[in-house]
Amino acid sequence: MPPALPDLTGDVVDLTAAICDIPSVSDDERALADAVEASLRPVGHLEVLRDGDALVARTDLGRPRRVIIAGHIDTVPVAGNLPTWRASAEDGTDELWGRGTVDMKGGVAVALHLAARLAAPRWDVTWVFYDHEEVAAEANGLGRLARHHPDWLAGDLALLGEPTGGGIEGGCNGTLRADVVATGRTAHSARAWRGVNAVHAAGEILDRLRSYRPREVEVDGLSYREGMNAVRITGGIASNMIPDRCVVTVNYRFAPSLSPSDAEAHVRELFDGFEVEVTDLAGGARPGLEDPLAAEFVAAVTAETGAEPVAKQGWTDVARFAELGVPAVNFGPGDPLLAHADDERCPVRQIRSCAAALEAWLT
Template sequence: MPETLDLSGDVVALTAAICDIPSVSGDETTLADAIETALARSAQLEVLRDGDAIVARTHLGRSRRVVIAGHIDTVPVTANLPTSFRDAGTESEALWGRGTVDMKGGVAVALHLAATLAAPRWDVTWVFYDHEEVEAELNGLGRLARLHPEWLHGDLAILGEPTNGGIEGGCNGTLRADISTTGRAAHSARSWRGSNAIHAAAPILDRLAHYTAAEVEVDGLVYREGLNAVGISGGIAGNVIPDRCTVSVNYRFAPSATPEQAAAHVREVFEGFDVEVSDSAPGARPGLDALLVQEFVAAVTSVTGGVAGPKYGWTDVARFAELGIPAVNFGPGNPELAHADDEHCPTGQIRSCAAALRGWLTDDAGPDAGTPGIEE
């Protein structure tokens, strides 16, 4: 029997419900089916599906369209489901379990608002997609961008990634590269006959140790870059002088730079060495100079407090940026608890995010979302 979701009830209860439906990457179909069925009950929504990605959108003839998106998959469960509440009824009340932070809280907020806002002041496209926690080529949002780019059209995109209820604009780009040295193999008892490639890697590590990360201002936000060794390999046996060594580095670069510019910078830092870029992804500018983005930031911060900050990690806002859509991250949960065995999210944060987003979409902050007896 298919799972049943109550999208119009309490947003925290909805968060628990979607967390408790198995949805580890590759196993999202049951949750996707439940989401599709629940959204189809809303007459104001056109519901589309590609694989386990569900898109629901309004057609109200508004002057602007906003895309609000979130991934429905999680990393593997580690005895942290079903969900549970701790400190219930207090200000410290939290929902514990896999997905509560990354990112079923944000998904629940979007599902609740999709079903209960019959006439938002902007047209809205709600996107719930699969396979975010695995290889990039499987990413459901990437698949939609390739196969159905018209489904993602909008003037602003909001990704419900955990941000502790604040706004994090854009994201850094990321690049991985292998820096290699070569030597000459020899028996370690006659090491002078060889040339040790691992020893030759010392200057690589020295350059990394003395590297000063740049701080780059983009659209009013300051992004801190980083260049770090994330792995080192070399040698084939305990009695052989290694003839090759590879240091793997990760470069996080500000969204004002292209992957090509990032690669050129890495090659400049490691001039004289063999540099092979293995993977890269562009960042996303926050687009805070866009009027619609400024209105969203002002509306949300008036409810949740704080100011907009940069997203140092890479998120799927970069996919919207590639489509020419300014994008921000906004959702409940501490990102430092994402994927942790003790993953948990304050229930008050889920409610405040729902209230802030609902207030912006209706131009009326109103009472907390999901409270019984409230008409929305």
Template sequence: MATSALPELTGDVVALTAAVCDIPSVSEDEARLADAIEAALTPLTHLEVLRDGDAVVARTSLGRDRRVVIAGHIDTVPIVSNVPTWREHALDGTEELWGRGTVDMKGGVAVALHLAAVLTEPRWDVTWVFYDHEEVASEANGLGRLVRNHPDWLAGDLAILGEPTAGGIEGGCNGTLRAEVSTAGRTAHSARAWRGVNAIHAAGEILQRLNTYTPRDVDVDGLVYREGMNAVGITGGIASNMIPDRCVVTVNYRFAPSLTPEDAVAHVRQLFDGFDVEVTDLAGGARPGLDDPLVQGFVTAVTGVTGGRPGPKYGWTDVARFAELGVPAVNFGPGDPMLAHADDEHCPVEQIRTCAQALHAWLA
């Protein structure tokens, strides 16, 4: 049975992760977990706790000369018989925590909650952000709402987003564009097809351009971002005995953060010149910002614990929202991003502990 209370935040971070996962918080239903987070943080006298909807913010005010923002979303995609969590051992003996949210991204949330309680006097002031509605339409995003309603709550010199990175650092993120590329035809009875123009057949040229398109690898501040241009949907047809007069191919362009959103739109329109192109969703990327001294210090501290080197974030994440505020931001959290949203979502427990250890080493 899921509980609405969290265990002692200063205890075992893996047990805390399991408890956070065991409070269901599918997008649009985050209130119970937000209440539990607020209730767990409010007694901590070194923190000021604020709330906007189902987003909870806790921050220190120690007069430090720098401020770090550490953020994570508390919602998940729908549950499929994978809550409550359970533990298993992999073939190599590694202990893993299984269940919805263990990867995306309640491991990162639990690490932040644990450190928010443990670090009563961090070396910099810290703002801990736990927000809602990340897994749904961008306009509902809780971090975006905080940007609009309380931008001062998000002020800082560096932001770290606890998205799953398998315990490595992933700088910045690609931008994303979704467009509907459509063809026009003329209806007719399919028995007299010569009287019409088949819009679905005309869409073959759109698919051919996609099939021969070569996505770029783009070096941005020392990290190589892979772009992608793909059809992700196609619709058309009126009835089984009619020639269709319209066909729409939905295209998703993942573009390097060196491009502005306007650049991305121009590129898509050029690729599909001669067709009607309607952009339906657009979000710019974020440069990695690895040349910032505070980011460099974070990289040095984390890699000293976890090993490895920073890499690029191929998907879009909310680091882009911080970039819009002029705050350098990186992704860092437990969990293999390839397992995000998967029914078999699971995370090595040692990875959760290592991420907590690395962040603690940098902040303490």
């Protein structure tokens, strides 16, 4: 039997703690998916569907518009920070500590809480809880749903419960990873003049990165910061051999005004003269805040929190909704700078305020 979740309609902070306390590191989400399904099946106003460890629960009230509210149930590996605990910060703020409290089980708890509470929302709602967000893009559960069941993700606006500090973050940057390869010729290190050192040749790649100046790009009123960085270097065969190959892995975060093909062309131009192999590429998403339904949501959240929308600087699954033609924004509790941190923690008031703002808008 899956671990039991507390009453979904009860305290949303207790629900967050219970969800976090069921470990669900990527590739090991089954127990939490089973618990979510067991908790949603008895909710009479919802149709519950499942694909692998992804669950969809939706109303069918004949409303003229449909909103999608989504969140991933997996986390990065636990680092001695489960089970969760409550503690007060220096300023007296009540915080929930532990893996997943920020990224992003606070947002998942808000969605589960409201999915059970709201039998007659003003729009039909599709609640999505999916697996494998924290790993390679091809394994992503939301992407799998889009391939297998695109009709399950049909809607007029999507809200993704990624941590935003309780405000709205519009769109997201795209991301590209590429291996930039310097080549040489192997020789015995005692006779180095007979070879060509590929690790030394890779210095030119690093020089180009050092002199690169990333842009700050305004897109539909929000400012996105780009980045071009080496994130890994590999090379060498043995300690007494001149290496004939060195690979610098580069990560390019690009503004949503660029298409994936534009981003790839930019990277290839920057590293002209070197072999470039793109290993991962996902486009960004424009803010989408000009959509009337999104604008109404922004007004509701701003009234509750006083925070104006800002750009999402990382990549999130709002980009997948953008590919499906669904405007999407990020909205959830937790400081995104604490995502994946060993001291991951979320202010209790943010979990409650996100639930209150979303419930007010939906009703």
